[in-house]
Amino acid sequence: MVDPLATLKRAEQFVRGMNERFGGTVFISETVADIKPTIIDEQAAAAPPAVKQAHEQKDTGTVARTEQNKAADNQQENTVDKTWPESPDLATLDQRINQCLRCRLGETRNKFVFGVGNPAADLMVIGEAPGADEDAQGEPFVGRAGQLLNKILQAVEFQREDVYIANIIKCRPPGNRRPQSDEVDACEGYLFRQIELIKPAVILALGLTSVNTLLKANHKMGDVRGKQIPFRGVTLVATYHPAALLRNPQWKRNTWDDIKLVRRLVDEARGKQ
Ligand code: SF4
Numbered sequence: 001m002v003d004p005l006a007t008l009k010r011a012e013q014f015v016r017g018m019n020e021r022f023g024g025t026v027f028i029s030e031t032v033a034d035i036k037p038t039i040i041d042e043q044a045a046a047a048p049p050a051v052k053q054a055h056e057q058k059d060t061g062t063v064a065r066t067e068q069n070k071a072a073d074n075q076q077e078n079t080v081d082k083t084w085p086e087s088p089d090l091a092t093l094d095q096r097i098n099q100c101l102r103c104r105l106g107e108t109r110n111k112f113v114f115g116v117g118n119p120a121a122d123l124m125v126i127g128e129a130p131g132a133d134e135d136a137q138g139e140p141f142v143g144r145a146g147q148l149l150n151k152i153l154q155a156v157e158f159q160r161e162d163v164y165i166a167n168i169i170k171c172r173p174p175g176n177r178r179p180q181s182d183e184v185d186a187c188e189g190y191l192f193r194q195i196e197l198i199k200p201a202v203i204l205a206l207g208l209t210s211v212n213t214l215l216k217a218n219h220k221m222g223d224v225r226g227k228q229i230p231f232r233g234v235t236l237v238a239t240y241h242p243a244a245l246l247r248n249p250q251w252k253r254n255t256w257d258d259i260k261l262v263r264r265l266v267d268e269a270r271g272k273q
Contacts, residue, residue, distance in 0.1 A: 090119045103186040105171035111138035115166030122266045123163040124200035128210040135172035140165050148242040156263035201269030203234050207241030237262050
């Protein structure tokens with residue numbers, strides 16, 4: 001391959017020789033040293049088409065990715081009717097949000113688990129998130145834990161149909177892991193609208209994760225159970241999750257006390273109406 005610098009060097013020497021021989025009639029304005037940066041620049045400009053192209057492609061790719069991200073964001077937003085906060089009733093709210101993809105859990109769910117029960121219930125039962133059975137059936141608190149919840153409610157003469165049962169998160173976290181904070185942030189507004197529409201007298205929060213997620217706190221169960229805690233204009237009572245009771249039957253005594261408190265509070269609220 002021809003070395004352009006060596007060629008120029010030879011040309012410079014030739015011209016200088018001619019100048020010396022013919023009295024400077026041949027004029028050269030630039031030495032190799034002057035020209036070299038130019039050559040390098042030109043080489044850079046010439047060689048770089050591939051590089052430039054790569055940069056152009058990269059820039060185009062960045063723009064394309066940004067557009068894709070925007071489209072994905074829009075698509076996620078578009079899966080929810082933006083008027084959901086003004087939904088006049090539970091059925092409308094469900095219809096407006098049940099295609100939600102506002103967090104990653106929407107991509108892995110089988111069924112959206114909105115909630116079930118009496119839309120004018122005095123008692124609202126709130127758990128953390130759907131498990132495998134709930135994800136399969138689209139209903140909260142089914143399976144063994146759900147059956148135990150039904151028995152606990154029946155022990156103080158609530159039927160499942162009398163109360164309203166929901167979770168903070170509407171889609172199952174994979175592997176039954178705890179919901180992450182951004183998932184809670186994305187989803188809890190739906191629960192808050194459900195509470196506004198149902199207007200229960202009492203909320204029974206099941207399980208420490210549920211309690212601490214609702215209260216934005218880091219309590220121990222012993223600190224909060226058996227108490228009346230103000231929450232969004234409603235009295236909240238905390239107790240153990242039925243799934244935890246299945247593993248720890250020694251907690252049934254405390255749960256029995258908590259559910260009796262719930263019964264009393266609901267009766268008192270009804271008495272005031
Ligand atoms: S968990 Fe909630 S915010 Fe996330 S996709 Fe499901 S409904 Fe939407």
